[in-house]
Each structure stands twice: as C-alpha cells, then as structure tokens.
Amino acid sequence: MSRRFFITTPIYYVNGAPHIGHAYTSIAADVMARWKRLDGFDVFFLTGTDEHGQKVEQAAVATGVDPQAHVDRLSADFRAMAEAMGVSFDDFIRTTEARHKRACAAFWDRLVASGDVYLGAYEGWYALRDESFYNDDELTTLPDGTRLAPTGAPVSWVKEPSYFFRLSAWQDRLLAFYDANPEVIGPPSRRNEVLSFVRQGLKDLSISRSGFRWGVPVPNDPDHVMYVWVDALVNYISALGFPDENGPLWRFWPADLHLLAKEIVRFHAVFWPAFLMSAGLEPPRRVFAHGWWTVEGEKMSKSVGNVIDPRALVAEFGLDPVRYFLLREVPFGSDGDFSRRALIGRLNVELANDLGNLSQRTLSQVARNLGGRLPAIAAPTEDDEALLSLAAALPDQLRELIDRQALHEALETVWKVVRAGNAYVDRQAPWALRKTDPDRMAAVLRVLADTLRAVATVLQPFMPDSMGRMLDQLGVPVEARSLAGLAVPLPGGTVLPAPSGIFPRFAEQAA
Ligand code: ME8
Numbered sequence: 001m002s003r004r005f006f007i008t009t010p011i012y013y014v015n016g017a018p019h020i021g022h023a024y025t026s027i028a029a030d031v032m033a034r035w036k037r038l039d040g041f042d043v044f045f046l047t048g049t050d051e052h053g054q055k056v057e058q059a060a061v062a063t064g065v066d067p068q069a070h071v072d073r074l075s076a077d078f079r080a081m082a083e084a085m086g087v088s089f090d091d092f093i094r095t096t097e098a099r100h101k102r103a104c105a106a107f108w109d110r111l112v113a114s115g116d117v118y119l120g121a122y123e124g125w126y127a128l129r130d131e132s133f134y135n136d137d138e139l140t141t142l143p144d145g146t147r148l149a150p151t152g153a154p155v156s157w158v159k160e161p162s163y164f165f166r167l168s169a170w171q172d173r174l175l176a177f178y179d180a181n182p183e184v185i186g187p188p189s190r191r192n193e194v195l196s197f198v199r200q201g202l203k204d205l206s207i208s209r210s211g212f213r214w215g216v217p218v219p220n221d222p223d224h225v226m227y228v229w230v231d232a233l234v235n236y237i238s239a240l241g242f243p244d245e246n247g248p249l250w251r252f253w254p255a256d257l258h259l260l261a262k263e264i265v266r267f268h269a270v271f272w273p274a275f276l277m278s279a280g281l282e283p284p285r286r287v288f289a290h291g292w293w294t295v296e297g298e299k300m301s302k303s304v305g306n307v308i309d310p311r312a313l314v315a316e317f318g319l320d321p322v323r324y325f326l327l328r329e330v331p332f333g334s335d336g337d338f339s340r341r342a343l344i345g346r347l348n349v350e351l352a353n354d355l356g357n358l359s360q361r362t363l364s365q366v367a368r369n370l371g372g373r374l375p376a377i378a379a380p381t382e383d384d385e386a387l388l389s390l391a392a393a394l395p396d397q398l399r400e401l402i403d404r405q406a407l408h409e410a411l412e413t414v415w416k417v418v419r420a421g422n423a424y425v426d427r428q429a430p431w432a433l434r435k436t437d438p439d440r441m442a443a444v445l446r447v448l449a450d451t452l453r454a455v456a457t458v459l460q461p462f463m464p465d466s467m468g469r470m471l472d473q474l475g476v477p478v479e480a481r482s483l484a485g486l487a488v489p490l491p492g493g494t495v496l497p498a499p500s501g502i503f504p505r506f507a508e509q510a511a
Contacts, residue, residue, distance in 0.1 A: 355455070
C-alpha cells in the first residue's frame with residue numbers, strides 16, 4: 001500500500017466572500033489530511049482559487065477594478081478563511097500564477113498531440129453563473145420565456161468559434177474505467193448519476209472561448225482562451241509541478257481524493273479523467289462529493305441575506321466546536337441544514353456534557369485525590385477490559401470509516417466510547433472508592449485516563465486545538481500523539497498539569 005496521500009479541495013471561484021459551504025469542504029479535507037498524517041502518511045493537501053472566466057471578468061468590471069487586482073484581493077480572503085478554519089494545506093494554488101499557466105499550456109499541447117482536439121464552432125446554451133454548457137432538453141422555461149439551467153442559473157445562447165475535445169470518443173474507455181474502479185466515485189448515488197450520464201452518450205466538449213480575454217491563452221491561437229473548467233481542473237497537477245514529471249512532487253500523482261460537492265461531480269468524474277487519459281496521465285483514484293448546506297431551511301444566497309460567514313461563527317463559538325458541528329450534524333455525502341439551535345444543542349450535549357465532563361471528572365479526581373500524578377496500570381477487571389478494548393479499537397475503526405469519507409460515523413463511533421466512559425465512571429464511582437479502596441480508585445482513574453487518551457488522539461484531526469489541550473492535561477508528550485504512539489502506555493507517576501475545562505456551554509438564544 002502506498003503511504004503517500006494527495007488530497008484536494010475544489011479551487012473556489014473568487015466572486016464573493018467565502019461562506020460556510022467553502023469552509024465545509026476545506027475543513028472536511030483538512031480532517032482527512034490530518035488523519036493521514038497522524039497515521040504516518042506522507043501527505044500533500046492542496047487548496048486554492050479559480051480566478052479566470054467571464055464571470056470573474058464581469059465582476060471585476062462591475063467593481064471598476066482591474067481583474068488582477070480584483071482576484072488578488074478575493075484570493076487573499078479565501079486564503080485567510082482557510083487559515084482561520086485551521087486548514088492545514090500544503091499549497092494554495094491560484095490559477096493566475098505563472099506555474100499554473102505553464103502547466104495548462106503543456107497540458108493543452110498533450111491533448112492536441114493525442115488527436116483529441118479540433119477547431120469548430122460552438123452554438124448552444126451557456127450558464128455564466130455555473131460556467132457550464134447545457135443541452136436544450138436539460139433546461140426549464142419560465143412563464144416570461146427565460147430559460148434556466150437545472151441549477152437555476154439563467155442561460156444565454158452562445159455562438160462562437162471554439163476548440164472541441166473529442167469527449168464522444170471516450171465513452172467506452174470511461175465506462176471501462178468506472179467498471180475497473182468501483183470506488184472511483186462516491187457516494188454510490190453520485191456514481192450512479194455519472195454512469196447514467198455517460199451511458200446516455202457523450203457529446204464533444206467545447207474547451208475554449210473566444211468572446212473575452214480573462215483566461216489562459218490557447219497555445220498558438222491568440223483569439224482563444226481556455227474554457228475555465230479546463231484551466232481549473234489542471235490546478236491539481238500544476239501544483240505538483242506538471243509538466244515536470246521528474247520534479248519532487250510528481251510522486252503524489254494520481255490524486256488519492258478529490259473532495260467537492262455534488263454539483264461539480266461531472267467535471268471531476270467525467271471530463272477530468274477523460275482529459276487525463278487523453279494526455280497520457282493517470283486518472284484520480286477517487287472523487288467524492290458531499291451534499292449542500294442550506295441555512296435554517298433555505299438556500300444560502302446573497303439576495304436572501306442568509307449567507308453564513310464561517311469566521312463570524314468561529315468568533316462566537318470557537319473554531320473546534322464549529323468544525324465538530326459541521327462534520328457531526330450531517331452524514332457526509334448528504335445535504336444538511338445549518339441552524340443555530342442544532343449547533344448550540346450539539347455543543348452543549350456532546351462537547352460540554354459528554355466529552356467535557358468525562359475529562360473533567362477524570363482529571364479533577366487525579367488532581368485532587370492523587371496529587372496530580374497519573375496512576376500506574378493495574379490488573380484490569382472485566383469492566384475495565386470492556387472499556388479499554390472499545391478505546392483500543394478506535395484507530396482501526398476510524399481508519400476504515402475515514403477511508404470511505406464517513407466522517408459523521410467516525411465521530412459517532414468515538415462518541416460511543418465517550419458515552420461508555422461516562423457510564424463506566426457512574427458504575428465504578430471512583431469518588432466513593434477513595435476511602436474504601438484507594439488502590440482501586442487509582443486503577444479506575446487510570447482506565448479512564450487511557451480511554452481519554454485514545455479518544456483525544458483520534459479526535460485531533462477534527463478538533464486539533466482542543467484535543468491538543470486535552471492531551472497536554474493527560475500528560476501525553478507531543479511526540480507520542482500519533483496513532484502509532486498510542487501503543488506505548490504512559491509511565492505511572494507522570495505529573496499532570498492542573499486540569500481546566502475545554503468546552504464551554506452556550507445559552508440557547510431565541511432566533
Ligand atoms: O465550482 N454547501 O467553485 P465554487 C456545501 N471553481 N458546499 C458548498 C456550498 C454549499 N452550500 N457552496 C459551495 C467552483 N460549496 C469551481 C471549482 S475545481 C477544479 C473548480 C463548496 O466557488 C463545495 O465544495 O462555486 C462546492 O463544490 C464548491 O464549494 C464550489 O465552489
């Protein structure tokens with residue numbers, strides 16, 4: 001098995017401030033990247049911004065600034081958002097960078113060399129908002145005659161000279177590829193959607209635009225810029241130094257996981273593998289699409305005024321609680337709704353009560369009754385053994401769940417252990433043992449400390465800062481915080497720092 005792991009987020013369009021949807025994908029990818037690092041993998045985690053296309057050009061013109069100045073400002077904001085969300089990216093690619101334009105030109109030349117590119121004329125519907133072409137039969141018509149794409153974006157009729165990619169010739173090879181790689185698209189609902197789209201037959205794809213300038217120039221034809229989606233997808237290899245296949249980062253190709261939401265599966269699971277195979281490169285190993293967030297039951301939109309700024313949420317609730325909520329609330333892959341009530345409920349019940357109390361109950365008794373020294377491991381009773389074996393199973397269980405992007409199940413699996421830990425404290429009542437059987441009290445507290453250590457270790461990717469503090473309080477040295485490190489027990493007598501609460505409670509507020 002390869003111990004390298006390359007994970008990407010979409011590169012986000014720079015046409016507004018980042019919102020909770022962007023933060024969600026980036027945080028989920030961050031959890032997976034951190035998990036793989038914790039498990040000893042050599043990880044490359046890529047995010048960035050998509051800065052070309054007619055939509056961006058028009059937005060810049062509307063604000064009266066030069067497009068480059070416009071994208072510089074917005075890209076910096078996306079980068080700042082990622083940093084504020086604790087996103088541990090290894091590189092942040094921008095499609096206006098020279099390294100990216102060079103990679104696009106080389107990639108285009110490869111497609112041309114493969115015989116898959118020809119010059120023609122595009123005539124059809126185009127939705128600027130989606131930067132996407134649509135067939136007539138995909139559209140709906142409003143009473144006033146306006147035509148809309150399935151995404152709700154208005155379309156307009158475009159007629160211009162265009163280069164085409166011979167996608168029609170790739171249908172059978174794509175189907176063979178999906179067949180040979182059943183895990184390449186997830187979740188299964190998205191895989192089925194892609195399979196039926198490809199089985200219906202593929203039309204050649206327009207891959208250049210000639211009506212505007214804000215894009216990567218097509219090599220040897222100054223009248224054309226590359227279709228923004230060709231340019232955008234290439235980011236995943238330009239960040240690895242393409243076309244230099246002997247460079248230090250090329251070993252990360254093919255990507256282990258392209259993470260994105262459901263509306264852009266077709267670009268990643270149909271067009272991108274076809275382009276790559278045409279260019280003689282390996283297609284990605286997996287494309288996984290999560291669902292969409294709505295807010296208090298409504299679609300997020302600037303006009304409704306319900307767009308949630310993730311940085312404002314963090315300012316109010318703290319980063320780790322927000323990360324936890326986003327990944328716990330919704331099965332990863334399904335749509336979900338953001339509500340303050342649900343957020344506050346989970347933070348109070350699951351973080352403050354379940355996990356916060358378990359650690360407080362354990363550590364305050366170690367501090368008070370054992371002089372703040374971690375007790376030695378004692379011969380376990382059946383009840384001890386039951387809890388310890390649940391905790392010891394966590395790394396393997398989470399490996400399997402996170403490898404199939406079941407982040408919500410991973411958290412639920414950890415919480416089963418947390419709840420078992422609280423039930424164990426209630427049963428064992430170490431506070432009552434203090435006078436009657438102090439040795440047994442010490443043994444119980446050690447079982448609890450070891451359980452908490454396992455829990456905090458596997459939760460680090462989700463809540464890096466809080467779990468770092470919990471491991472500090474448990475006396476776990478930084479170098480012993482990996483999954484491998486869990487196998488080595490802490491010595492009895494380790495001096496623990498004074499415990500302090502990790503998760504605050506929040507008052508429910510009327511909306
Ligand atoms: O599509 N719920 O960029 P984009 C969940 N530039 N996720 C959401 C979301 C929501 N309500 N809104 C946005 C593009 N996202 C292209 C991508 S990649 C080569 C080019 C997240 O700014 C989700 O990951 O429209 C979605 O796929 C992405 O932002 C779309 O970002």
